[in-house]
Amino acid sequence: MTIKISDACIGCGTCSSICDEVFEMDGAHAKVIAQKDIPCVQEAIESCPVGAISK
Numbered sequence: 001m002t003i004k005i006s007d008a009c010i011g012c013g014t015c016s017s018i019c020d021e022v023f024e025m026d027g028a029h030a031k032v033i034a035q036k037d038i039p040c041v042q043e044a045i046e047s048c049p050v051g052a053i054s055k
């Protein structure tokens with residue numbers, strides 16, 4: 001399992017607000033700060049408006 005954010009990310013901030021243990025905003029993109037498969041990762045995947053998160 002590797003959590004990834006694609007170039008499709010539009011920097012909306014939803015993932016980092018849902019799951020700040022794993023996602024952090026870095027300018028106009030989100031980045032993964034920890035490879036932890038915790039439940040909020042799936043929630044962030046389902047909430048990303050452009051489907052940019054995968055694992």
Ligand code: SF4
Nearest residue numbers: 009010012013015048
């Ligand atoms: S929810 Fe999706 S579009 Fe929004 S910051 Fe996270 S990865 Fe980017």
